[in-house]
Amino acid sequence: MxxxxxxxxxxxxxxxxxxxxxxxxxxxxxxxxxxxxxxxxxxxxxxxxxxxxxxxxxxxxxxxxxxxxxxxxxxxxxxxxxxxxxxxxxxxxxxxxxxxxxxxxxxxxxPPYVVSPETRLLFRDGSDATAGVVRTAAEYLVAGGLAEFLINWVHEPDDWVTPLHDWIPPGCDALVVHHATMRPGQYAETWVPAGPDRDARMARWLEWYRDRDIKAIGAAFLLLRRREDDGAARLQALEASTAPTPRAGLHAERMLRGTDLASRGDEALRAAALAVVDGVRVEHGTRRRSGEWQPGQATLRVVPTVGVQAVVPADLLPMLWGLDGTRQLGAVLTDLPGENRAEGLALARRLVELGFVEAAADRS
Ligand SMILES: C[S@@+](CC[C@H](N)C(=O)[O-])C[C@H]1O[C@@H](n2cnc3c(N)ncnc32)[C@H](O)[C@@H]1O
The missing domain is CATH 3.40.50.150 (Vaccinia Virus protein VP39)
Structure with missing residues (x-):
């Protein structure tokens, strides 16, 4: 075909x-x-x-x-x-x-990432290999090189991050965007195809999960970046609220630039002229309480997206409106009352890391 x-x-x-x-x-x-x-x-x-x-x-x-x-x-x-x-x-x-x-x-x-007792299908089965393929990537990347994976892995129901620390090789920064976690029953429903033997296969998969005490299986996008040094691995773990869209790589790459800028420290961040990127959508509501209108927090999404969103508390919205690339962040923070400025700086760092805001100099 x-x-x-x-x-x-x-x-x-x-x-x-x-x-x-x-x-x-x-x-x-x-x-x-x-x-x-x-x-x-x-x-x-x-x-x-x-x-x-x-x-x-x-x-x-x-x-x-x-x-x-x-x-x-x-x-x-x-x-x-x-x-x-x-x-x-x-x-x-x-x-x-x-x-x-x-x-x-x-x-x-x-990779063939499906976690199951089956070994029949080359394209699907063999999830044991995935961690090794990720770990070995560092040896095959130039400094600054990137490796992108889709992964599934077994984790405790309330902690998807811990097992992944073992996957990230030294000398690499990792960005993991967690898209879903399924219980074994739901996972088997998803992956065991229709057919006359489906019930028997489902039963076999579920027994296999029970024998291994597997309670949750996560799905994520994992992006590795090789650094110049061989120092400790760094892992940024993010929760997705939507599926990634076509051309999400543009967002992923902006997040890498943002992580670099944010890691340069407060002064570098204050000195940067920051701008909200094109494609950002802000949703917020205002509600009536005790006879007064009270603005609510805002939720930010962007298209194209890797799937993450950000939240801006109502009292920091003036900073968001001020991020138009014409002034340094330090000046924009003065739009906020003095007691909110530290929080504003922390939020600006987060928005830069999440790729909702970028240095005006980086705008394409
Ligand atoms: C999920 S498919 C992905 C195919 C294609 N890259 C895509 O994204 O549609 C996984 C691929 O890994 C290959 N594969 C499985 N085991 C492998 C191994 N040990 N070494 C290299 N490739 C392997 C399979 O043959 C299959 O083509």
């Missing part, structure tokens, strides 16, 4: 253990989350029909697409040919084995 996506033609096929899927919703999601910066070298790990490799090939000088499944590479080559793309090198092997010793500016990987 041939599927079309974003001007690409992708060759894929039907159900069989080494099926090469077409453009799944996960592939669309990660394609949207890819940063849009031009790069010299990119790697698509577990390329399947080649959708991420070919998406990156438009902004990369050279892309390596690897997969353990030889049919995937055959299909990827055909997809590239049909899409008129010639700068992809197709390599067969286990995860990073085909690119040992090489380094990339961008890595994309939508």
């Amino acid at each position: 041939i599927e079309e996506f974003d001007g690409l033609r992708l060759v894929c096929d039907r159900e069989r253990p080494d099926v090469v899927q077409g453009v799944t919703s996960a592939a669309r999601t990660l394609a949207g989350l890819l940063v849009q910066r031009p790069v010299r070298t990119a790697l698509d790990l577990g390329t399947g029909c080649g959708v991420l490799a070919l998406t990156m090939a438009r902004r990369a000088q050279h892309v390596v697409a690897s997969d353990v499944n030889p049919r995937a590479l055959e299909f990827g080559r055909r997809s590239a040919h049909l899409s008129g793309i010639a700068n992809v090198e197709w390599r067969q092997g286990d995860w990073y084995a085909p690119v040992r010793g090489r380094r990339f500016e961008l890595i994309a990987c939508n």
Whole structure:
């Protein structure tokens, strides 16, 4: 079969253990989350029909697409040919084995992340490998290079972050946007396909979860950035309130710039002329209480988005309206009563980190 996506033609096929899927919703999601910066070298790990490799090939000088499944590479080559793309090198092997010793500016990987007792489907099963693929990424990134993954993992119902600390390699900053957590029953409902043996398979999956005391499985987007040093890993954990949109990579990249600016300290932040970015939507309500109108807190969303939102308390809204890129933040903070300025500075830092506000100098 041939599927079309974003001007690409992708060759894929039907159900069989080494099926090469077409453009799944996960592939669309990660394609949207890819940063849009031009790069010299990119790697698509577990390329399947080649959708991420070919998406990156438009902004990369050279892309390596690897997969353990030889049919995937055959299909990827055909997809590239049909899409008129010639700068992809197709390599067969286990995860990073085909690119040992090489380094990339961008890595994309939508691994077989489904947590289950099954091992039949190459594209879906084998979630044990995901943590290793993330951890090893640091060895294959240039300084400043980025690696983007979709992941599923087992966690305690009230703490999705702790297990991920073990996944982030030294010398890397990680941004994790948590999109959902499912109980095992709901997860099995989602992943066990329809068919005459569905009830028996569901029962087997649930027993497997029970035996392992698995109570919750999370789903997230994970972005790694390789630093120059090999110091301790840093993890920024964020909760999503919506699904990521197409071109969410623009938001992700702004968040990286924002994290850099925010880490430079209070004085650098006060000295920056900050502006609310285009595409931000502010929703807030005012309600009547004790005979007076009381403005409520505002919720900020942006499009394109990785899915996060931000909240601005009502008494800090004057600062938000003042962030138009014409004045330094330090001057805008004086729009607030003295007792609110420290809180205003902390909020400005948060909005910069979350990519709702940026240095006017960075505006594209
Ligand atoms: C979920 S599919 C993703 C395919 C495609 N990148 C996409 O986003 O649609 C996972 C891919 O990983 C490949 N894969 C599974 N195990 C692998 C391994 N050990 N080494 C390399 N690739 C592997 C599968 O063959 C499959 O193509």
